Amino acid sequence: MDGAPRVACVTPARRVAGREVTTLEGLDDAVRTRWAEALVTTGGSQCGFCTPGIVMRLAAAVEAGSAEADASSSPGAASRLDETVDKALLAHLCRCTGWQTITEAARLVAGATPAPGSISTSGSRDLSAAARRAEIEGGVPQSVGLDVVLGQELFADDRAPAGGLVAVPDGRGGYGVGATLAEARTQAGKVQGRSTTIAPGHPVPVPEGEWDLTLATTWLEPAYLEPDSSWCEPGGLPASPFGNGGAFGGKASSPVADEARRLADEHGQPVRVLWSREDVVRYGPKRPPIAAGVRGDGTGLLRVGMPRGAVDTVAWAEMVSLVAAVAPGLVVEQATVLGPPVSLDLRAAVWAEAAVLVAVLPYMLDTSRQDGVVDVPVEVMSPGGSRAVARIAADGSLAVEVDAGDPLDDVVLRSYVIGACHQALGWVRSEGVAVDDRGEVQDLTVRSFGILQARGMPDVDVTLAGELMRPPVNGSDAVIAAVAAARWLADGLPRYWPTDRASAGRG
Ligand code: FES
Structure with a gap:
């Protein structure tokens, strides 16, 4: 706005009146292309x-600033550039990439030496193979290419027909419906974003028993960036709420498509159902909290916190079989808790927790729990057949080796691996959702979840060990479990996650 970056999602339209606005489409062609290609x-x-x-943010910070001129010419310039980028990214959230690959793109644009491993050395890329890898990791069909970077990959609401009605949740189980979003919001009595001073709790008590290892976690917000949306014509089929991403499984049971169809039929007009960020946080499913106790022989009990009456028996049975594949000695049972909806479809839900427990057990039996154990390889095999080994050094940097079969595209697989590292570290150390004693989510802003920012991420060194001859399988879910286990081990296996939400998440 007037040449300075502004976050569009929290800039009221009235503040834009009379100002000059430049979007990505208005950026100089060469600059836009340079960034898109680098990313x-x-x-x-x-x-x-x-x-x-x-x-837009980085173009302002890197292109217009002195960092570009410095980047290739003086010692230490690359780390100054990284700092510039980390600072510029404070106003943003990327839930997918784990930041590192964005910083690496900025280095490319600025002409700085690329970090080792940050760009493919395998020659020209096959973007359809890259898209296949993205689909395997993301769980829904995904594109890879300049269109995605430039915002031309359409999400559900981008395809909605002009006209028709808009519907937003009213907080009482229904929808406010109006001719415009403003009218629908007025009908619904909209809740604005808010943060609370309530700390995330651990609602599932650790089971009674003689355990060698225990763990309790809290609810986790999937925090995918595109809020749920759908639209439908009367008598038609509703648009899928998935865009170019799988929402980490968070939209697998989203009601928006059914609601769009129902409301379109009821009103006899096309209806767009739009959830805001606050709606997603209040009504969308969380990763369920767990509590577990494990004995040295791997037997034990793992309880999964679910709201009363919420069990999808098919999803539950599938989850139990996945847990049995990674931790055959664990019994899984449900613990009823007062809280938000949860989903067993969220990435590696529960089996990753079980895999974490099993992966650290041998080290825990040998070593003092107080000091933490660093620089040891922690291995997880996923039920789907991938293998991840994570190693955390004393300075917090992270080395990950992953075998996910044929990588298909090194760049995309590496990006998903780093993204999984980011989610794992936040999960263990900083993330949580504050829930009040009536079971309602109180933190409604993205910033409140304790998601690691770019400057809170350690360097991640990725080795792709997959063989071309083996069919490709999802690798990032095994990485989540392996990195979480390594981080928990390095932290000395505290009984509860998160451990330092305020400092790590908001840093
Ligand atoms: S690529 Fe950044 S949120 Fe998905």
């Missing part, structure tokens, strides 16, 4: 929802 080269964009905003 595709490093894998700095996955779903792409955050990317146009990030490009």
Whole structure:
């Protein structure tokens, strides 16, 4: 706005009156192309929802600033550039990439020496193979290429027909419906974003028993960036709420498509159902909290916190079989808790927790729990057949080796691996959702969840060990479990996650 970056999602329209606004489309062609190519080269964009905003921010910080001129010419300039980028990214959230590949793209644009491993050395890329890898990791069909980076990959509401009605949740189980979003919001009595001073709790008590290892976690917000939306014509089929990303499984049971169809039929007009960020946080499913106790022989009990009456028996049975594949000695049972909806479809839900427990057990039996154990390889095999080994050094840097079969595209797989590292570290150390004693989510802003910012991420060194001859399988879910286990081990196996939410998440 007037040449300075502004976060569009929290800038009221009245503040824009009379000002000059430049969006990605208005950026100089050469600058836009340079950023788009760099982000595709490093894998700095996955779903792409955050990317146009990030490009605008970084273009202002890197292109116009002195960092570019410095970057290639003086010692220490690359780390100054990284600092510039980390600072510029404070106003943004990328839930997919784990930031590192974005920083690497900025280095490319600025002409700085690329970090080792940050760009493919395997020659020209096959973007359809890259898209296949993205689909395997993201769980829904995904594109890879300049269109994604430039915001031209359409999400559900981008395809909605003009006209028709808009519907938003009213907080009482129904929808406010109006001719415009403003009218629908007025009908619904909209709740604005808020943060609370209530700390995230651990609602599932650790089971009674003689355990060698225990763990309790809290609810986790999937925090995918594109809020749920759908639209439908009367008598038609509703649009899928998935865009170019799988929402980490968070939209697998989203009601928006059914609601769009119902409301379109009821009103006899096309209806767009739009959830805001606050709606997603209040009504969308969380990763369920767990509590577990494990004995040295791997037997034990793992309880999963679910709201009363919420069990999808098919999803539950599938989850139990996945847990049995990674931790055959664990019994899984449900614990009823007062809280938000949860989903067993969220990435690696529960089996990753079980895999974490099993992976650290041998080290825990040998070593003092107080000091933490660093620089040891922690291995997880996923039920789907991938293998991840994570190693955390004393300075917090992270080395990850992953075998996910044929990588298909090194850049995309590496990007998903780093994204999984980011989610794992936040999960263990900083993330949580504050829930009040009536079971209602109180933190409604993205910033409140304790998601690690770019400057809170350690360096991640990725080795792709997959063989071309083996069919490709999802690798990032095994990485989540392996990195979480390594981080928990290095932290001395505290009984509860999160452990330092305030400092790590908001740093
Ligand atoms: S690529 Fe950044 S949120 Fe998906």
